[in-house]
Amino acid sequence: MKCPFCNHEDTPVLDTRASDEGDSIRRRRRCDNCGKRFTTYERIELTMPVIVKKNGSRTEFDPTKLRGSLMLALRKRPVSAEAVEAAILSIQEKLLQSGAREVVSGQVGELVMRELKRLDKIAYIRFASVYKSFEDVTEFQDAIAEVGPERKVAKKRSE
Incomplete structure (x- = not known):
């Protein structure tokens, strides 16, 4: 020194x-x-990786944008602010643990979908419909079927 x-x-x-x-x-x-x-x-x-968008442009990771996306999907859903913040921290930790300097936006989208699937199934479907650009009803049905079996199991347990 x-x-x-x-x-x-x-x-x-x-x-x-x-x-x-x-x-x-x-x-x-x-x-x-x-x-x-x-x-x-x-x-x-600690440096968050740079996000590489679909068009090839690069932007800094912005937790505010992440929070906005989660809040939009969770709008009027019974999920606490603490649960949302925990999801944001979880996503940030996974990005840091990857050790990558750059991450494609699709990876961030997949992490968001994983957290939403855990937090609220309706919010997951909302986000997935935009993220995956659903074009017809069958794509919605497939996404619902993906999260649907857990609900049926929960009903059987409560009977």
Whole structure:
């Protein structure tokens, strides 16, 4: 680490401590050349992957857009705000864990569909109809059949 006062290269660490929040490391250093002391901080830098759209353009990941899509599909559905935020965090974590610098928008759409399927079947069908560009009733029927068996099983259990 270079000294901020004289730009000397050798600045040994005198003391190392974790921050109160535990999200960074504080290092106290002393310059061997000028003798001045200074503090450096080491933090984790998490970078979301860039989203590659269908037309090839690239855009930064925007959790606000993700939230908007989820809220539109979940409009007037009995899903708590906490559940929506948990779904957003889950999607973000999966994108970070992928380690990819770029992710095609289709992958994000699939993650959204997986979360909606878990949260609310009606919202899943709403999102799928737009995301997959349903063109006729049979595509709706296929999507409903995909989530339908779970409902029948739930009815049998309650009888």
